[in-house]
Amino acid sequence: MKVFVPLIIAPLLLISTFNVLSNEDKIVVRNANDSGQGSLRAALLSGKTTVEIDASVGSIKLLSPLIVEDVKKLNILGAGQWIDGSKIVGNDHILSMKSIADLTVQGINFVGNAEEISQDPDKQVGGSAIYVGVPASFAQDLNVSLKNVSIARVGGHGVHVSDCSTGSICGGGNNAEGKGSSASIYVDLDSVSIRNVGYGRQDGDGFRVDERGIGSIYMNISNSLFYEAGADGMELDEAGSGDVVVNIDKSAFLNNGAYCDLVKFKNGSKCDDEGSPDLDDGFDIDEADEGSIMINLTNTDANHNYDEGFDFDEQGKGDIVFNGKLLEAASNLNEGIKVSEENGGSVRVLLSQLLAVDNNGSKEGVQIEEEGKGDLEVRLGKSTMIGGAAEKLKVEQADKGKGILKIESSNEIELDLKGVKVK
């Protein structure tokens, strides 16, 4: 039966309907069982928007993966419980979502079953703790928000948000493969810890976003730790039109990227990077095609990573704008900070109170390069770079364009300049 609603009161009715829905749209998890009434699995299958795990519920030991489909929005709110995925075998993820809009997870610790380092880098052993797959037809933006969440011991990525049709072989930069939806991806991380993940194969990152097609990656991170991932602590791969915009405060990327150093080297394997083990970074951004990289980092460290500490690459049209304050990059096996821009577009890097120590075997502590059309401007203030005989600041303007370096109130800065004037 059709009910006639006069137009003038229709908005009021809408509001009251939403209020009723928001109360009815919550389900409470009452026990730690794998399935059945009152369990987390049953709550996730109920279609409710908010799944709240009661504080009385203890560790939830899963017998099989949690899979959520066809939910427009999902909030999973825990009270510090463990979700134990140690019984999940094969390449299944602990929690996976397809055809979903927004995901919020709070107050939950995920633990997987990866106790050993897989010796075959070409074979995937283990999935992610959280996998969010964006369907190709998806048109609205996707929000992923994690707060007070820890993740450990999964063989794949700690978290994988994939807007990319080729799944695990999406890649980055000019080698980026796959197609994506028109959605942008928004990620908000507060008090998140991801550690000891990604040892089940080559390229298992702590936190990974693949963004293809139209759309950008927008990310806010605070009070978070990304450490001992087999590959990058965090990897953002963006291709197609769209930017990568990142704000990070009070966070650290420590001791990531060792996987290929821990397995026996085999020519032609996925770990073979032109004859050497393919090691990874603390924080890696690869942006391709139209669009820029814009990064604000404060109070953030990248130490003891097996490739670069911070590695930001921009290709195609677009600029790199990087502001960093109170950063530390120490004992990374390659550069502490590497910024490279190709093609049309400029680079502007402003670093203050940077401490770079013992990076890249006492060669470049920081390397910033600009190619193709565009200018280069680097400012360094109140900073120190220490390392063996010489830990250098390498700044290169490869083509025409302007190249300017300004250094103020800094110590022990050894320069290696090309096409750059010091002001």
Ligand SMILES: [Ca+2]
């Ligand atoms: Ca997209």
Ligand SMILES: [Ca+2]
């Ligand atoms: Ca882009």
Ligand SMILES: [Ca+2]
């Ligand atoms: Ca670009």
Ligand SMILES: [Ca+2]
């Ligand atoms: Ca350029």
